[in-house]
Amino acid sequence: MSSADAVAPLPNPLPRPRGELDRLRKIWDPPSGLRFLTVINNEYVGLFYVGTAFLFFLLAGVLALIMRTQLAVPENDLLTPNTYNQLFTMHGTVMMFLFAVPAVEAMGILLLPNMLGARDLPFPRLSAYAFWAYFVGGLVFFCSLFFNVAPKGGWFMYPPLTGGKYSPGINEDFWLLGIGFIEISAIAGAIEIIVGVLRTRAPGMTLDRIPVFAWAMLVFAIMIVFAFPAIILATVLLELERAFGWPFFDAAKGGDPLLWQHLFWFFGHPEVYIIFLPAAGMVSMIVPAMARTPLVGYRLVVLALVGTGFLSFGLWVHHMFATGIPQLSLSFFSAASMAVAIPSGIQVFAWIATFAAGRVQLRTPMLFVLGFLFTFVLGGLTGVMVAAVPFDWQAHDTYFVVAHLHYVLFGGMVFPLFAAFYYWMPYTSRNALSERVGRWVFGLIFVGFNVAFFPMHVTGLAGMPRRVYTYPAGLGWDTLNLISTIGAFLIAAGVLLFVIDVARKFRMSPEENAGNIWNAGTLEWLPNGSYSNRSIPIVTSREPLWEQPNLAQDVEAGRYYLPGAPTGRRETILTSPVEAQPQALLLMPDAAWTPVLGAVFTAAFFMLLTVKLVAPALVCGVITLAMIIWWLWETDPGPMHPSVDIGGGLKLPVYLTGPASHSWWAMVVLILVAASVYGCLVFSYLFIWTVAPQIWTAIDALPAPGYPLAAAGLIALSSVAIAYASRALRESAGWRLRSALLTAIPLLVGGLAVHIYGLETTRLSPVESSYGALVYAFACIDGFFVAVVVIMALYTLARSAAGLLDRVRRATFDNMMLLWHYTVAQSAVGLVVTHAFPRLVG
């Protein structure tokens, strides 16, 4: 008898019915043959994701080697300046956008469901869509290098260099459209992770029992929700400037290039922590397993994750210390940059204390963790140096900064990621990686890294600027550069050895994996299959495998919740967000082509737009929309099955609507993303108003107040109509619902039309001044949301006509209603900003 039995009887008796496990396996098995491409199980999609991210790491690494070869000796002519510009831009861009963020997101998709005790993440098709969009779009983006059309304005794309005047051609458009849409993929993953961590945890896994990696991924995903919108808006504005001449960043017309820098770094600095926090979360999982003792200061580490997350949003201007911003303003950001050292320090001390509390096994993952600690702490210290404004002015745009950022990013993310590869390889593969080879891999990478990057501190202090394709001899940079190049090739040797070891040892097998060779305590080390765990455990501690003996056997035997697939479909338990109490059985979709094809055509849409093939792009856009609608048509299944007994007499409903539904949660997160984009636009408007009041239009040049008032009235009435439709649906009155929807659509579209017509009655033009461009940008974004909700309303009408919508089965309507009301509120804010604000401030 297990100790869990001593506390309470387990929910399901033995023996389990014959064929139960086979049915479960059959339902969750991935498709075979060509249809394997449509697989949506997190173990497979997660691995594809990790593999693709690692491929981009290798590709961007090769670019780095070419650059280091160019810089090995002075006055080298291996590369032309134009090629070198493309290489450093692609190296930074690919490492940040196609490797770092997707890699940690991929680890989340791969590990989280098992770590949380779920069968899969709540929107597996969304994961597949995000992966394929990233895979296809990323590869096409990378291939721009081979056609001499890769972006060359640096990974942060500062205008005016990247504006139409100084960068004609399509190079920068590849960055703006390519990266802009890959961020959509990151946001889709973030929504998946937030809802997954909050709603699909094993029963009993309360907030203070969540594994630290899951906490880190939750903070990571929330940061994406608030940080990525800034870069999405920035890329839209710069593309509008390049394509249509709307002068957001053109100083001659009242724009300001600094607006780009603000938007970019409002995303860019949190991005550093978006990359680092999941890596820190991985370290917090590996350290206790290697030290064979629980993490010291669990609560403080969670506090540190949350604290770093929010403080990181107050640091963005520290990338702009040399732009002429007033000293006092710089000092706020300097102080915030130093304050963030507090939560980072908490984590470092917690790891050191855990080493001290346990008996550390010096295995390969541990070596990489120690490498991470050494490197990251050094990078953190130079970070405090460049946070001091006077020092930053000296080191700005020199190789000192290149050294600092690589110590932070390579130290803070790549070392932990390699630790994670070694640590979790037995979770996903039949064999662990070789310990002997692993030591060599670590040694080569660690030594190579420090040989490559430590001298760059000195090179930078000796005055070598970053991003120069060559340099004259005799400035004291020659030997330092040669040493750096030797170091880069040592890193490459280590990575190559790792790839060889992976090729030798990695054999994917969720079901027959090498297993818990570290004797770790968290749920991902339970016996696995394509269905995740045979039964879903009740969790009573932070390290269930250490604290709940016999757990693995009992889970494997099917003694916990949901040992089979009672509805005959893929399913997992939906739990409450705080106490993780079972609330419902979440029915999950099967594999399908629609997410894959939708992703491919989404990528095609953006890439064809980049090369100005507008008509084929529009065709791809329409196909994408069709695929997404087809995909969604099969969701929202309604209460197709009576309540299910998952064990212990616990009967769960199989359908939830309203705020308890997981789709409602996803829509709320999406609305937060939208609100962040709009918030950034409001910031842009106020920024330009602050720095360029001369281009603000006179009050008498604004549209007559009747136009915005009429627009506000119409859109408000559309919301009333939607609220009426909601009430009609409660009474199952199909015709009243449809009439209300058909009334709401023209009201909303009419409101937008009146607003735009009002603008057209004035002399305001989006190409004459940044003020005009901003006012029209508000209208464009409002128009985009109106188009989206109108399509959703038409889709809802179609479902109503097909008999797929009723008083119970109403999740589709509820989600549409949420976004509709949000769109109306957003447009109202836009009207206040663009019409009331100028009148209020004169």
Added chain:
Amino acid sequence: MAVSRFSASVLRMSCPVMIWAMHFLAIYGFTAFVCARGLADLRWLGVGIVPWTITLVTLLAMAATIAVILPAARAARASFSHWMAATIGALALIAIVWEALPVFIVPTCD
């Protein structure tokens, strides 16, 4: 109701963060506006408009954060979300004070 309980937890934990964010935006935005429009010379009792405003806003933010920390700290032993609210509040309080301090050291618009 689980959702409302969750909302209460999220609100409790995010309150100090929102106060910090509003304080940060207020002091940064106000300083930027005053410097851009050349209003830094407005003074009262020999002290400029920026130090006055930042001091006032910082005191308000500190009071609001302490108002969140105190009740949360009392329940921190029994509840994780209260513990988180209290400690995040403490971190936010340090950040608020630390970020406002330069106003007494650094010239406003140089």
